[in-house]
Amino acid sequence: MAMILAQAVANDFGRMGLGIGIGLIIVGAGLGIGRIGGSAVDAMSRQPEAGGRIQTAMIIAAALIEGATVIALVFILLCRAA
Structure with missing residues (x-):
C-alpha cells in the first residue's frame, strides 16, 4: 500500500514539475x-x-529565443513520456 501511495505522489509531483x-x-x-x-x-x-x-538583429535574436524555447519544451515533453 505504501509503495502505491509513493508512486502516486511521485507522479503528481512530476506532473506539477512539468507544469x-x-x-x-x-x-x-x-x-x-x-x-x-x-x-x-x-x-x-x-x-x-x-x-x-x-530590425534584422531583433528578428534574429527573437528567433534564437524561440528556438531555445521549442527545444526546452521538447525536452520537457520527452521527459514526461519517459
Missing part, C-alpha cells in the same frame, strides 16, 4: 522577446537611419 517547467519557459521567452522588442524600438527611435539593421 511549472513549461510555465517558466514560456514566461522567460515572453520576457526575453518583449525586452528585445522594446530595446529595438528604443534604438530605432534614437537612430532611424539604422532601423533596418536593428
